Amino acid sequence: MYPCVMxxxxxxxxxxxxxxxxxSVIRTMLPRWADLPKRERHRQASLSECRDCVGWAHCKGGxxxxxxxxxxxxxxxxxxxxxxxxxxxWPSEE
Numbered sequence: 496m497y498p499c500v501m502x503x504x505x506x507x508x509x510x511x512x513x514x515x516x517x518x519s520v521i522r523t524m525l526p527r528w529a530d531l532p533k534r535e536r537h538r539q540a541s542l543s544e545c546r547d548c549v550g551w552a553h554c555k556g557g558x559x560x561x562x563x564x565x566x567x568x569x570x571x572x573x574x575x576x577x578x579x580x581x582x583x584x585w586p587s588e589e
Contacts, residue, residue, distance in 0.1 A: 502560030
């Protein structure tokens, strides 16, 4: 059991759900999962390559789980940065 469908990192996986029950696994993993928002804030602050992006306020490096899945490191920007930059740069229709 993982904290998010996109964050399939074994360091954050709860195991034996069928044997121990979901409530037990959640109680066991909650301290580790509770650390994720702090890690995400640290990740956002450390992504210097994203600072000048027009979409920084919205994206902040994208999904930590997707970055981990694609790059093997959740502390990197996700792989859709160029796509997001293109979208954020589209002229608005007023």
